[in-house]
Amino acid sequence: MPIIEMHLMAGRTVEQKRRVAHAVSQAAAQALDVDINTVRILITEHGVDEFSVAGVTVGERNEARQAGNALT
Amino acid sequence: MPIIEMHLMAGRTVEQKRRVAHAVSQAAAQALDVDINTVRILITEHGVDEFSVAGVTVGERNEARQAGNALT
Amino acid sequence: MPIIEMHLMAGRTVEQKRRVAHAVSQAAAQALDVDINTVRILITEHGVDEFSVAGVTVGERNEARQAGNALT
Amino acid sequence: MPIIEMHLMAGRTVEQKRRVAHAVSQAAAQALDVDINTVRILITEHGVDEFSVAGVTVGERNEARQAGNALT
Amino acid sequence: MPIIEMHLMAGRTVEQKRRVAHAVSQAAAQALDVDINTVRILITEHGVDEFSVAGVTVGERNEARQAGNALT
Amino acid sequence: MPIIEMHLMAGRTVEQKRRVAHAVSQAAAQALDVDINTVRILITEHGVDEFSVAGVTVGERNEARQAGNALT
Numbered sequence: 027m028p029i030i031e032m033h034l035m036a037g038r039t040v041e042q043k044r045r046v047a048h049a050v051s052q053a054a055a056q057a058l059d060v061d062i063n064t065v066r067i068l069i070t071e072h073g074v075d076e077f078s079v080a081g082v083t084v085g086e087r088n089e090a091r092q093a094g095n096a097l098t
Numbered sequence: 099m100p101i102i103e104m105h106l107m108a109g110r111t112v113e114q115k116r117r118v119a120h121a122v123s124q125a126a127a128q129a130l131d132v133d134i135n136t137v138r139i140l141i142t143e144h145g146v147d148e149f150s151v152a153g154v155t156v157g158e159r160n161e162a163r164q165a166g167n168a169l170t
Numbered sequence: 171m172p173i174i175e176m177h178l179m180a181g182r183t184v185e186q187k188r189r190v191a192h193a194v195s196q197a198a199a200q201a202l203d204v205d206i207n208t209v210r211i212l213i214t215e216h217g218v219d220e221f222s223v224a225g226v227t228v229g230e231r232n233e234a235r236q237a238g239n240a241l242t
Numbered sequence: 243m244p245i246i247e248m249h250l251m252a253g254r255t256v257e258q259k260r261r262v263a264h265a266v267s268q269a270a271a272q273a274l275d276v277d278i279n280t281v282r283i284l285i286t287e288h289g290v291d292e293f294s295v296a297g298v299t300v301g302e303r304n305e306a307r308q309a310g311n312a313l314t
Numbered sequence: 315m316p317i318i319e320m321h322l323m324a325g326r327t328v329e330q331k332r333r334v335a336h337a338v339s340q341a342a343a344q345a346l347d348v349d350i351n352t353v354r355i356l357i358t359e360h361g362v363d364e365f366s367v368a369g370v371t372v373g374e375r376n377e378a379r380q381a382g383n384a385l386t
Numbered sequence: 387m388p389i390i391e392m393h394l395m396a397g398r399t400v401e402q403k404r405r406v407a408h409a410v411s412q413a414a415a416q417a418l419d420v421d422i423n424t425v426r427i428l429i430t431e432h433g434v435d436e437f438s439v440a441g442v443t444v445g446e447r448n449e450a451r452q453a454g455n456a457l458t
Contacts, residue, residue, distance in 0.1 A: 027437055029317060029356065031249075032414070033103075033140050033389040043291040044299050046417035051297030053413035054392070057406035062296045066354070068249050068317065069292035075115040076141035077387060080134045081123030083116050099221055101177040101389060101428065104198070105247075105284050118201035125197035126176070129190035138426070140389065147259040148285035149171060152278045153267030155260050173245060173284065175321075177391075177428050187363040188371050195369030206368045210282070212245065212321050213364035219403040220429035224422045225411030227404050243365060245321040248342070262345035269341035270320070273334035293315060319393075331435040332443050339441030350440045356393050357436035 028054055029066045035084065036071040043069055100126055101138045107156065108143040115141055172198055173210045179228065180215040187213055244270055245282045251300065252287040259285055316342055317354045323372065324359040331357055388414055389426045395444065396431040403429055 030050060038046075047067050055062035074085035102122060110118075119139050127134035146157035174194060182190075191211050199206035218229035246266060254262075263283050271278035290301035318338060326334075335355050343350035362373035390410060398406075407427050415422035434445035 027393060027395050027432070029354065029393040030410075031391045031393075033387060033391075034418070035387050038418070040291045040301060042418060044294075044302060046414055047291075047294035047299050048297040049413040049417035050390075050410050051294060053409040054406055057409035058394070058398070058402060065296060066317065067294045067297075068288055070142060070286060070288070071292070072140055072142070072387070075112045075119075076143070078116075078119035078123060078139045080137060081120040081139075083119050085112065086116060099177060099179050099216070101426065102194075103175045103177075105171060105173040105175075106202070107171050110202070114202060118198055121197040121201035122174075122194050125193040126190055129193035130178070130182070130186060138389065142286060144171070144284055144286070147256045147263075148287070150260075150263035150267065150283045152281060153264040153283075155263050157256060158260060173282065184363045184373060188366075188374060191363075191366035191371050192369040195366065209368060210245065211366045211369075212360055214358060214360070214430060215364070216428055216430070219400045219407075220431070222404075222407035222411060222427045224425060225408040225427075227407050229400065230404060243321060243323050243360070246338075247319045247321075249315060249317040249319075250346070251315050254346070258346060262342055265341040265345035266318075266338050269337040270334055273337035274322070274326070274330060288315070328435045328445060332438075332446060335435075335438035335443050336441040339438060353440060355438045355441075356432055358430060358432070359436070 027064060028058065028060070029068070030054060031068045031070060033070050033072060033077075035077060036073050038069075038071070099136060100130065100132070101140070102126060103140045103142060105142050105144060105149075107149060108145050110141075110143070171208060172202065172204070173212070174198060175212045175214060177214050177216060177221075179221065180217050182213075182215070243280060244274065244276070245284070246270060247284045247286060249286050249288060249293075251293065252289050254285075254287070315352060316346065316348070317356070318342060319356045319358060321358050321360060321365075323365060324361050326357075326359070387424060388418065388420070389428070390414060391428045391430060393430050393432060393437075395437060396433050398429075398431070 051062055051065040054065050075083045077084050123134055123137040123139060126137050147155045149156050195206055195209040198209050219227045221228050266283060267278055267281040270281050291299045293300050339350055339353040339355060342353050363371045365372050411422055411425040414425050435443045437444050
């Protein structure tokens with residue numbers, strides 16, 4: 027341990043995934059004072075309509091913003 | 099909070115994902131008497147051979163059903 | 171399916187847990203048009219220092235608020 | 243219950259997923275002395291840059307190995 | 315990998331947890347043809363009112379059963 | 387997002403939980419170039435017999451180590 031599961035919006039590049047895995051592993055190992063070799067990270071991606079805040083998905087929010095822009 | 103992770107069979111439409119995110123957020127906020135803005139929902143989809151009951155995947159059950167239909 | 175995991179702040183009463191399980195199951199079944207008997211919900215509770223937003227735990231926020239009240 | 247979530251590297255065949263679902267369900271039911279019909283398994287797959295050990299993703303390790311082979 | 319998260323009803327003995335960890339690790343390693351040293355298992359326990367089927371918690375079902383027995 | 391779930395061995399102090407929440411939130415926000423206010427972390431703790439590697443729980447490993455020490 028620790029085993030860390032990171033839920034991210036889909037669409038990150040390989041470079042971003044590698045960078046966040048490295049940074050979060052370092053941070054967790056130092057903060058918990060454990061050997062970094064014990065730190066495992068799983069990344070799970072979610073599409074724009076697979077994450078919602080207050081019942082409204084990111085996809086709906088994007089559409090509303092685009093519709094709003096179209097009117098200005 | 100609450101943070102809610104919903105495991106669903108793959109294949110739902112955008113409309114279905116938006117509807118369930120909205121309905122479950124409403125239900126959770128009311129039942130727990132919390133501000134709906136604190137409710138986050140993650141949807142994770144699983145293919146027919148990534149969910150099993152009693153060791154038999156949905157994919158296997160579908161095949162068995164189709165095979166059974168072919169014999170009638 | 172669906173299998174739903176709800177992360178809640180620790181301290182809910184039995185009554186609240188039963189109410190949210192019932193309400194969310196109903197909402198999910200109706201929104202996804204599935205048999206409610208297929209809906210399973212797991213509740214996982216987290217203490218005040220086991221949930222953070224922007225790197226600050228609920229426990230820290232509570233202490234800061236109490237300290238703030240003590241000064242007014 | 244039990245509800246079991248298996249995080250696997252992406253790329254398993256349908257046959258492998260069915261075999262592990264069956265084997266793990268059997269093992270869990272026997273070890274816990276429960277009816278196998280109560281055992282549900284979810285498989286979640288992760289790409290080579292969505293799983294890391296010690297901050298280094300499987301994708302990075304594969305590249306380093308290939309680069310190492312190229313030099314020998 | 316694999317990383318396996320097992321959700322169990324609370325109340326298992328140490329012996330049962332050790333037995334299921336051993337059995338499931340063996341089964342997963344053999345079925346996936348991977349080194350058992352790569353298999354990690356996390357057990358998360360849930361109280362009787364933290365697991366529900368069809369919106370009814372195990373706690374409610376136990377109470378209903380006991381009430382039913384009291385009438386016979 | 388991101389929503390991060392950290393599985394830790396039980397027994398961390400409040401101070402340690404606060405430190406790792408802060409460090410990992412900072413690291414994730416910087417690496418992903420997102421507003422730290424969007425970063426939520428859940429900590430889930432597991433007892434010594436709720437985490438195993440290669441089918442052997444931490445509890446078993448501790449006992450074996452203590453037994454080994456007793457013989458030297």
